[in-house]
Amino acid sequence: xxxxxxxxxxxxxxxxxxxxxxxxxxxxxxxxxxxxxxxxxxxxxxxxxxxxxxxxxxxxxxxxxxxxxxxxxxxxxxxxxxxxxxxxxxxxxxxxxxxxxxxxxxxxxxxxxxxxxxxxxxxxxxxxxxxxxxxxxxxxxxxxxxxxxxxxxxxxxxxxxxxxxxxxxxxxxxxxxxxxxxxxxxxxxxxxxxxxxxxxxxxxxxxxxxxxxxxxxxxxxxxxxxxxxxxxxxxxxxxxxxxxxxxxxxxxxxxxxxxxxxxxxxxxxxxxxxxxxxxxxxxxxxxxxxxxxxxxxxxxxxxxxxxxxxxxxxxxxxxxxxxxxxxxxxxxxxxxxxxxxxxxxxxxxxxxxxxxxxxxxxxxxxxxxxxxxxxxxxxxxxxxxxxxxxxxxxxxxxxxxxxxxxxxxxxxxxxxxxxxxxxxxxxxxxxxxxxxxxxxxxxxxxxxxxxxxxxxxxxxxxxxxxxxxxxxxxxxxxxxxxxxxxxxxxxxxxxxxxxxxxx
Numbered sequence: 001x002x003x004x005x006x007x008x009x010x011x012x013x014x015x016x017x018x019x020x021x022x023x024x025x026x027x028x029x030x031x032x033x034x035x036x037x038x039x040x041x042x043x044x045x046x047x048x049x050x051x052x053x054x055x056x057x058x059x060x061x062x063x064x065x066x067x068x069x070x071x072x073x074x075x076x077x078x079x080x081x082x083x084x085x086x087x088x089x090x091x092x093x094x095x096x097x098x099x100x101x102x103x104x105x106x107x108x109x110x111x112x113x114x115x116x117x118x119x120x121x122x123x124x125x126x127x128x129x130x131x132x133x134x135x136x137x138x139x140x141x142x143x144x145x146x147x148x149x150x151x152x153x154x155x156x157x158x159x160x161x162x163x164x165x166x167x168x169x170x171x172x173x174x175x176x177x178x179x180x181x182x183x184x185x186x187x188x189x190x191x192x193x194x195x196x197x198x199x200x201x202x203x204x205x206x207x208x209x210x211x212x213x214x215x216x217x218x219x220x221x222x223x224x225x226x227x228x229x230x231x232x233x234x235x236x237x238x239x240x241x242x243x244x245x246x247x248x249x250x251x252x253x254x255x256x257x258x259x260x261x262x263x264x265x266x267x268x269x270x271x272x273x274x275x276x277x278x279x280x281x282x283x284x285x286x287x288x289x290x291x292x293x294x295x296x297x298x299x300x301x302x303x304x305x306x307x308x309x310x311x312x313x314x315x316x317x318x319x320x321x322x323x324x325x326x327x328x329x330x331x332x333x334x335x336x337x338x339x340x341x342x343x344x345x346x347x348x349x350x351x352x353x354x355x356x357x358x359x360x361x362x363x364x365x366x367x368x369x370x371x372x373x374x375x376x377x378x379x380x381x382x383x384x385x386x387x388x389x390x391x392x393x394x395x396x397x398x399x400x401x402x403x404x405x406x407x408x409x410x411x412x413x414x415x416x417x418x419x420x421x422x423x424x425x426x427x428x429x430x431x432x433x434x435x436x437x438x439x440x441x442x443x444x445x446x447x448x449x450x451x452x453x454x455x456x457x458x459x460x461x462x463x464x465x466x467x468x469x470x471x472x473x474x475x476x477x478x479x480x481x482x483x484x485x486x487x488x489x490x491x492x493x494x495x496x497x498x499x500x501x502x503x
Contacts, residue, residue: 009185012156015195019177019188027170027190028177036139037168040177042067043145044167049183051085054101057149057163058085059181061107064145064165064216065114072114073225075284083114090230091489101161103207104149105495108214109485115478117219120498122212123201131200132193134215135176139169144217148178151211154199155191161204161211169193207495224478225301225471226308226408227437229486230279239277240486242269243442252449259320262450262459266439267324278438278479281305283406294387298406302387304471305408309433311472317462318436325432439463440472441479 017024031037046066050059062083065072076082086094090113092106102110108120121130138144146166152159167188168177175190200211230236247266256262271277283298294302312318388407393400440463447463450456465473488494 009158011186011189013189015155016157016178016186016189016191017175019190024190027173027175028168030172031139031168031170031177034171036136036171037177038142039139039145039166040168042142043165043179047179048181050181052098053182054098055085056181057102057107058088058097058110060147060163060165061088061111061114061216063179063181064147065111065116067145068116068143068216068218070115070218073281088114091485091494100206103204103495104209104211104214105207105498107147107149107163108498109488109494111214111216112485113482115219117217118214120212120214122210122498123197124210126212128194128197131197131213132174134213135166135169135193136171138166138215144215146213146215148176148196148200148213149204149211150196150199151202152199154202155195157186159185166213209495224281224475226281226305227434227475227479228279228281229479229482230277236277236486237490239271239274240483240490242271243438244446244483244487244490247442248446248449251447256450256455257452258455259458259462260324262447262455263320263324263439267435274438278434280408280434284403294406299387302406302408308471308475309408311469312433312436315436315440315462315468315472317439318432320462321436321439322432325435437476437479440465440468440476441483443480443483 011018017027019025019028028037043063046063048059048063050056062085065083070083072081072083072087074081074087076084076087088110089097091109092102104120104122108118111118123131135146138146147163148166149161149163152162162180162182164178164180164182166176167179169175170177170190173190174193176193176196177188177190178196179188180186200213202211203209204211246269250265250269251262254261254265256265283301390405390407391403393402395401442463444460444463447456447459450459461467465476468476488497
């Protein structure tokens with residue numbers, strides 16, 4: 001017997017006007033002639049239907065990020081870098097979003113984390129005239145887009161909270177085009193701007209805050225190329241709290257005399273699973289998709305990653321970190337290893353499992369994957385320098401995946417090696433460069449409690465972003481913004497503080 005189900009809804013009109021109706025088409029043509037549909041073309045090219053009933057926020061954001069041609073810097077599936085709902089899981093797990101949806105503040109944070117420039121306003125911090133001005137501005141260009149958070153019931157639609165992009169504006173009729181990402185429910189439709197404003201002014205019962213709107217545009221700076229902070233693992237709360245709250249207090253309470261003592265204090269209580277907190281961004285590919293040939297784009301991106309790594313290793317701070325980690329006298333660092341001492345077979349297996357996880361679009365832990373074999377080898381073609389590739393065969397349940405990841409590395413010898421040897425290739429990021437990047441990303445006030453004035457000046461010179469090369473400076477500032485975002489999440493301030501994180 002066929003099961004009854006829902007097939008779309010009748011769009012309440014008024015107040016809405018169906019985009020495909022005669023009146024909707026007329027509004028569209030008139031708005032084109034007035035130049036207030038410029039953003040429509042980009043958005044309609046990437047218009048998508050939310051894949052889950054509660055994914056309206058994620059679908060709206062991924063649609064806008066793709067329309068702005070913001071590179072996620074990591075693969076979606078196969079060889080493709082592309083924003084998808086499954087990749088937007090910072091600050092809130094996909095499982096939680098699937099069951100409860102996402103709040104306005106957390107969607108703003110996701111947009112920041114994705115590398116976009118975001119201006120966000122709740123209706124009690126703006127007014128309808130400002131909203132109209134922003135809608136007009138974005139509708140008259142293709143370099144910014146508006147996402148509206150509104151209550152459907154005000155528009156006489158079924159449901160409550162919803163997100164969708166604004167795809168255009170009709171100035172004479174003062175109507176906005178809503179590109180509803182729940183296309184299984186309602187088609188795109190025009191609504192009077194004043195009614196949309198009223199719908200955004202309703203309070204979201206889950207947060208006690210008004211809804212609102214956000215303007216999303218391309219960033220002035222590119223997001224990180226090699227390192228990123230992750231809050232997928234449950235340890236992130238403890239690590240973020242330690243770095244942002246505990247370290248400044250420890251340095252203030254200890255009478256440190258030199259750089260090594262400062263670093264020892266920082267590392268002494270560093271959570272053992274900090275590796276789950278800071279991740280590296282690698283090129284991932286299925287072996288059958290591309291084979292052993294590297295595209296020019298892959299080579300270029302890997303070259304950038306290796307340059308960032310080189311710049312990290314050329315900092316004065318890196319030398320101090322490496323000395324501390326290599327010193328057998330520092331028992332506080334016994335759980336941290338330098339690059340030369342890391343277990344390459346285990347790293348390779350972990351890398352391959354992580355790559356298979358990314359390619360599958362699965363947000364589950366990499367622990368559910370089993371790497372049957374792993375090999376680290378060098379590829380060299382057309383006279384180019386060798387490229388380090390981690391290859392592996394990963395099993396997840398009944399499926400098997402052959403995965404390659406291009407790894408930024410320090411080449412000490414052009415020889416190739418398989419899983420048994422670690423003498424020729426320094427696989428990165430090792431603890432010393434990861435820790436260096438993390439220390440550089442800490443806010444300047446972290447070190448202010450150091451009592452020795454001369455030592456404080458020396459520390460500031462080592463961690464100053466002003467003296468860093470451009471690529472590394474951008475990398476560090478990206479990590480610092482992520483740290484500020486995670487601190488907001490940790491302190492439950494994500495709904496009150498919508499501004500761009502400090503750099």
